[in-house]
Amino acid sequence: MTRASDTPMTAHRLGLIAVAVLLAGLVAVPVAVGDQFVYHIFITICIFAALSTAWNIVGGYAGQLSLGHAIFYGIGGYAGVILVNLGISPWIGMFAGAAVAVVAAIVVSWPCFRLHGPFFALATIAFLEVFRVLALHFRELTGGATGLMIPLKIGWEWMVFRERLPALLIAFGMLLVCLAVAWAIRSHRLGFYLVATRERESAAKAAGVGTVKVRLMAVAVSAALSAMVGTFHAMYLTFIEPESMFSLQFSIQIAMFALIGGIGTVWGPLLGAMLLVPITEFARGALGSEAIGLHGFVYGVVLMLVVLFLPNGIMGLVHRFTAAPGKTVGEQAAPVAAAPRSAEPREAGREVMRVEGLQKHFGGLHVTNDVGFTLREGEILGVIGPNGAGKTTVFNMLSGFLKPDEGKVSVLSPSGEWQQPVTPGDFASIGVGRTFQIVQPFAAMTVEENIMVGAFHRHPHVGDAREAARETAHRMGLGPYLNAEASSLTIGGLKRLEVARVMAMEPRILLLDEVMAGINQTDVRRAVDLMLSIRDTGVSIIAIEHVMQAVMSLSDRVIVINSGQIIAQGDPHDVVRDAHVIEAYLGKDFTHA
Numbered sequence: 125m126t127r128a129s130d131t132p133m134t135a136h137r138l139g140l141i142a143v144a145v146l147l148a149g150l151v152a153v154p155v156a157v158g159d160q161f162v163y164h165i166f167i168t169i170c171i172f173a174a175l176s177t178a179w180n181i182v183g184g185y186a187g188q189l190s191l192g193h194a195i196f197y198g199i200g201g202y203a204g205v206i207l208v209n210l211g212i213s214p215w216i217g218m219f220a221g222a223a224v225a226v227v228a229a230i231v232v233s234w235p236c237f238r239l240h241g242p243f244f245a246l247a248t249i250a251f252l253e254v255f256r257v258l259a260l261h262f263r264e265l266t267g268g269a270t271g272l273m274i275p276l277k278i279g280w281e282w283m284v285f286r287e288r289l290p291a292l293l294i295a296f297g298m299l300l301v302c303l304a305v306a307w308a309i310r311s312h313r314l315g316f317y318l319v320a321t322r323e324r325e326s327a328a329k330a331a332g333v334g335t336v337k338v339r340l341m342a343v344a345v346s347a348a349l350s351a352m353v354g355t356f357h358a359m360y361l362t363f364i365e366p367e368s369m370f371s372l373q374f375s376i377q378i379a380m381f382a383l384i385g386g387i388g389t390v391w392g393p394l395l396g397a398m399l400l401v402p403i404t405e406f407a408r409g410a411l412g413s414e415a416i417g418l419h420g421f422v423y424g425v426v427l428m429l430v431v432l433f434l435p436n437g438i439m440g441l442v443h444r445f446t447a448a449p450g451k452t453v454g455e456q457a458a459p460v461a462a463a464p465r466s467a468e469p470r471e472a473g474r475e476v477m478r479v480e481g482l483q484k485h486f487g488g489l490h491v492t493n494d495v496g497f498t499l500r501e502g503e504i505l506g507v508i509g510p511n512g513a514g515k516t517t518v519f520n521m522l523s524g525f526l527k528p529d530e531g532k533v534s535v536l537s538p539s540g541e542w543q544q545p546v547t548p549g550d551f552a553s554i555g556v557g558r559t560f561q562i563v564q565p566f567a568a569m570t571v572e573e574n575i576m577v578g579a580f581h582r583h584p585h586v587g588d589a590r591e592a593a594r595e596t597a598h599r600m601g602l603g604p605y606l607n608a609e610a611s612s613l614t615i616g617g618l619k620r621l622e623v624a625r626v627m628a629m630e631p632r633i634l635l636l637d638e639v640m641a642g643i644n645q646t647d648v649r650r651a652v653d654l655m656l657s658i659r660d661t662g663v664s665i666i667a668i669e670h671v672m673q674a675v676m677s678l679s680d681r682v683i684v685i686n687s688g689q690i691i692a693q694g695d696p697h698d699v700v701r702d703a704h705v706i707e708a709y710l711g712k713d714f715t716h717a
């Protein structure tokens with residue numbers, strides 16, 4: 125009998141064998157051929173693949189399209205050569221270069237991370253230009269435009285050889301280090317956090333991810349690796365100068381290999397370099413001086429073909445052949461494994477959240493006006509009100525996404541002290557989890573991985589987080605879809621995924637923003653049962669909801685917000701009979717119904 129899990133496992137094993145064969149080929153082919161030019165091509169493949177793999181940690185995993193990565197490569201190169209001229213081995217120089225590159229990476233990236241998309245890319249280009257000009261300016265250190273020669277000291281200690289084989293072995297070793305680091309990051313918590321931040325920064329923040337911190341960590345690792353490769357490449361080239369070490373064209377080339385091979389994948393940059401470097405080097409070798417700039421043309425053509433036919437690069441093609449057919453969560457999804465509602469109404473416990481005098485303006489618009497209420501342990505507080513009343517704005521202030529102009533939000537910590545969290549991370553750590561009105565799935569991740577991002581909050585190890593995510597998925601009726609891409613879920617599935625991710629954080633206070641909007645009647649009933657079962661575990665819930673059937677059957681108390689103010693609050697049955705609420709929100713038809 126074939127089990128469902130056999131196919132992906134076999135594909136995974138085949139994939140690893142294919143990678144091992146490709147890697148072995150990088151050393152075996154030039155050794156077997158023995159030609160100097162072939163050695164040079166394979167050394168270049170290893171160097172470019174290593175640099176592109178390092179770039180991919182920032183450009184792919186974290187989604188920050190850096191076009192200034194030659195800064196770190198150049199720093200590594202200059203550090204190595206300057207120290208060699210002082211009689212220090214490049215094996216030491218490469219670590220010194222890496223340390224300087226990490227500092228430069230943090231200084232450069234911190235302001236740039238406020239920028240997104242093309243603005244980030246432009247800022248990195250600007251910094252690259254700054255470093256090129258600095259290298260030209262500090263002539264005593266860098267040799268200025270004349271550049272620096274590497275003294276002819278031959279041997280392993282100096283990374284300079286008469287034969288090509290040792291250079292190939294070092295380049296190959298560096299590639300292995302870069303691949304191992306990239307693989308380790310992608311398969312541990314940091315990798316999940318980076319991809320989550322890339323896909324949906326707000327949702328990642330709500331899951332307790334320090335989005336700036338993880339991106340800085342990524343850029344620091346990437347810079348260190350790039351600098352180390354830069355040191356070796358400088359030794360291999362035996363001459364460096366600012367134009368080639370801090371080159372925009374070189375930065376683009378590094379990014380291009382990852383784009384063509386499969387951005388954000390561990391093996392994509394390697395495949396990109398293995399495809400493109402030989403083509404361009406052979407063309408350059410065959411056409412000689414007639415083909416200056418030919419590599420740019422080759423990259424352009426290949427990139428156009430990839431964009432047109434392989435939007436996810438070569439790795440996208442590989443996945444198409446190896447991935448198991450995905451399932452789509454239909455509206456008739458598996459039943460939610462919710463526990464039945466406890467028959468007795470629960471006695472609400474002590475206060476866990478106090479909201480006092482919240483005020484918020486957007487320009488001249490007074491969106492929140494003196495909103496205050498309390499929430500008790502194990503209570504479900506329904507929040508209703510017309511569109512644009514300011515409900516989500518209040519939620520944003522209850523979860524650190526907006527700072528109130530006035531007023532405060534206090535949360536009872538697990539140790540029993542009242543605290544006033546500020547950032548989304550503070551709210552997440554004190555046990556406040558939230559969903560978003562417009563669902564924010566991490567589209568490039570599977571259902572399981574999406575939920576794991578939440579689970580990491582309490583379970584830092586991948587194995588534990590995976591187990592917790594699976595348990596939560598089964599509870600939410602998402603068990604059969606663990607390996608489906610989040611992007612393949614229907615709106616009902618996505619809403620459940622949103623709740624599952626936040627439940628995996630094991631929050632004490634749950635803020636649900638219209639989780640029942642747009643789902644069918646069966647799913648509404650399931651969602652009601654699920655929320656009651658969550659409440660029965662002692663979690664307090666604040667739910668913004670327009671589905672009145674759900675509000676009435678769920679809420680212990682209801683708050684009505686209109687034009688930024690609370691106009692009524694109390695028992696659901698009393699609130700819906702309130703004349704102001706009928707006029708402002710429900711309408712007379714509701715009372716008749």
Ligand SMILES: Nc1ncnc2c1ncn2[C@@H]1O[C@H](COP(=O)(O)OP(=O)(O)OP(=O)(O)O)[C@@H](O)[C@H]1O
Nearest residue numbers: 486489491509510511512513514515516517518561
């Ligand atoms: N960042 C912002 N900048 C300016 N105006 C905003 C901003 N966010 C919300 N608003 C405005 O504030 C008002 C309240 O919006 P909010 O989303 O809080 O309402 P809501 O009650 O949640 O509505 P709905 O039920 O439609 O989701 C609206 O007029 C909205 O246009």
